[in-house]
Amino acid sequence: MTMTDFGEILKNVGEFGRFQKSLVFMLCFLSFFNAFHMFGQLFMAISVPHHCNTSWILENSPNITEEDQLNLTIPRNEHGSYEKCVMYTPVDWDIESIQRYGLNDSEDCQNGWVYDTSQQKSTLVMEFNLVCHRKEETDISQAVYMSGLLIGSIIFGPLGDRLGRRPVILLSMLLMFSFGMGAAFVTNFYVYTALRCVVGIAMSGVLINNLVLVAEWVGSSHRAYATITGHVCFAIGQMGLAGISYAIRNWRLLQIACSAPTGLLFFYIWVLPESPRWLLTKGKNEKAKTLLQKAATFNRQTIPEELLSQLQEEKQTKSGSMVDLFRVPSLRKVTLVMSFVWFVNSLVYYGLSLNVGSFGLDIYLTQLIFGAVEIPARLGSMFIVQILGRKLSQSLCLLLGGTVCLIITAIPRTLPVVITVLAVIGKFAIAASFSICYIYAAELFPTIIRQNGVGLCSMTARVAGIISPLISLLDKYHPAIPMGIFGSGPIIGGLLCFLLPETRNRDLQDHTHEANGIPRSDNFPKEQLMDENHGDEEMDPSQQQKRTRL
Known part of the structure; x- marks a missing residue:
């Protein structure tokens, strides 16, 4: 058998x-x-209102109100609110002199910060x-x-x-x-x-x-x-x-x-x-x-x-290795294309997750929306992969997500509602695409090297997750740059998907020669099947002829 x-x-x-x-x-x-x-750290590292600790002035006037303390010791920014990282340089004056002449010299916070603990x-x-x-x-x-x-x-x-x-x-x-x-x-x-x-x-x-x-x-x-x-x-x-x-x-x-x-x-x-x-x-x-x-x-x-x-x-059988992913031509194509698909999925998923946070809602409601948006996306992908197949579903979701991101680059910042709706659609498409690529990758790689293949794809996705926040920083040079990158990547990935084979309703491959289009049969030499890592040059002529006929 x-x-x-x-x-x-x-x-x-x-x-x-x-x-x-x-x-x-x-x-x-x-x-x-x-x-x-x-996502737990998102809530553990919430930024709260803060300002420099200026308790030094309380030594001169312990009964001063908090509002007066801030007015006398913390400068204001151009928006009229107190600076978060700057304080007036402490002086050895009495409170009347400070109130009369004011303080002009400023410096960075020297004695820590005071935080607003009303919410956190x-x-x-x-x-x-x-x-x-x-x-x-x-x-x-x-x-x-x-x-x-x-x-x-x-x-x-x-x-x-x-x-x-x-x-x-x-x-x-x-x-x-x-x-x-x-x-x-x-x-x-x-x-x-x-x-x-x-x-x-x-x-x-x-x-x-x-x-x-x-x-x-x-x-x-x-x-x-x-x-x-x-x-x-x-x-x-x-x-x-x-x-x-x-x-x-x-x-x-x-x-x-x-x-x-x-x-x-x-x-x-x-x-x-x-x-x-x-x-x-x-x-x-x-x-x-x-x-x-x-x-x-x-x-x-x-x-x-x-x-x-x-x-x-x-x-x-012998265990497969990462080398096998690139040794067999058909597996090499699958490996390169799927690695890129996982990369752009992760890049855009985390990129949009950071940018969609501009809903203007509080962080807890925003997180609720992020999770809620993904549920219909994941469930929808469950059905379209069976209806359209893995390849077409993967390609269409990537193309939709990429196109929406590129459209966002043409929308002026004065229309935040339009941008937000488009961003949610993009996140919906990319979340669906992410689910599909998990299924697709597991079916494309043979059992003997499936972990290596999925592991390599996952590795490229993690690299994208690391650099995604860095791409968002390019916004200071031009607001269209991040979305331009987030949009072009999925479109390229969606087009490359057409190079992949379809795996819908097909049994999983187990060995590398199956990925290269060589079928199994009961008459196939077992010695050849067992040795996955040896090339044709190690077979005798009769075996090579038999492989050619099959």
């Missing part, structure tokens, strides 16, 4: 029975809580004084977190192929929980940033392996629904985060609230299954057989004994 027949076994197990639905349901909890880790009890900004010359450090911290996602893509993609999907998911959960909780008790902002970076690394391990585990357990006709269900739960998690952060205005308690739920899911160590496809590619046929029987029993199905007995004929 060959690996091509795995789809037949899965039909007997049940392509989307109770077992697979339970698996998707479990992983949806992880997707929901992942949103807390991804404690934030990262307030506790670590991330204002004025340090105000960029919150953005840098977020960039470091995104760098962690990049590092995680590099580490956990290949590690999932080597160790299996299940152990990497469990390890990532442990790291997210322990380092996330640890970040709530730090006394140094740089330590907090370092711990958050580890959380980002672990987040990649969860995201990549969740995707692949679902794709390898669910039949092709239900794979899109299973994958996008997790994405919808991520969007719902964003909405849940808005409610939790509204209720908790202390950053340490909020960090605990964002991290602790992952610890509640450690019962997964007893119930989370491994991928039978991965077990078969590693020659662990008995484990795969036992797991498939268990799934079939749970689904109230029966696998014919002759099918299971043929699993024993499968020999161990």
Whole structure:
């Protein structure tokens, strides 16, 4: 029996029975809580009104009102409000002299800052004084977190192929929980940033392996629904985060609230299954057989004994490597195009998320809207990939998102409502495109190197997430530059999608030669199938002739 027949076994197990639905349901909890880790810092580092600490004047006049204190010690800017980072230089005068002559010399804040705690009890900004010359450090911290996602893509993609999907998911959960909780008790902002970076690394391990585990357990006709269900739960998690952060205005308690739920899911160590496809590619046929029987029993199905007995004929294959993604011509094209598609998706998704924040609403309602917009986008993509196919759906969503961004460059800033509506449409299209590319990538790469392929695509997406805020800074040179970049990238990606093959309702490929258009057959030399990493030059002439005929 060959690996091509795995789809037949899965039909007997049940392509989307109770077992697979339970698996998707479990992983949806992880997707929901992942949103807390991804966007939690947005609410922990809220900027609050502040000004220099000028308590020095109270030594001369302890009964002075707060308004008089500010008038005498803080200069005003051109808009008439108090400066946030500048104070009048302290003098050794009595209060009458200060009121009569006023103070003229100013300097940067010398004794810290006073923060308005009427809305926020404690934030990262307030506790670590991330204002004025340090105000960029919150953005840098977020960039470091995104760098962690990049590092995680590099580490956990290949590690999932080597160790299996299940152990990497469990390890990532442990790291997210322990380092996330640890970040709530730090006394140094740089330590907090370092711990958050580890959380980002672990987040990649969860995201990549969740995707692949679902794709390898669910039949092709239900794979899109299973994958996008997790994405919808991520969007719902964003909405849940808005409610939790509204209720908790202390950053340490909020960090605990964002991290602790992952610890509640450690019962997964007893119930989370491994991928039978991965077990078969590693020659662990008995484990795969036992797991498939268990799934079939749970689904109230029966696998014919002759099918299971043929699993024993499968020999161990060599593990694929990142090199295989570029060695085979067809895989090289898929790898380059999908990497670019993931890059522009991430670039525009995070770029628009930062710019759409100009709704003029408070941050909690804005976050609620961000999550709400994504739900119909994710659900819609679930249906269009089945109706239009993966390739056309991916291309149309990218083209729509890119076109809308380019239209925004021509809209004057005096029409903010029009810009906002267009930006929401763009975010809708890109969110749908992001869901589609997860499904598409998992189906395009063969099982033996699927983790490497998805890991590489995820890595390019994380690079885009890091540089996306930097592109937004180009707004100071011309307001059309960021949207011009955000618009042109998806259009190029949408056109490149037409170079990819369609994968709708097709069984997953397992080996690299299948991606190159060479079919499996019972008469095909097993020795050749088993050795994926050797070229044609290592075959004898009869084998080469047989491959040519096939």
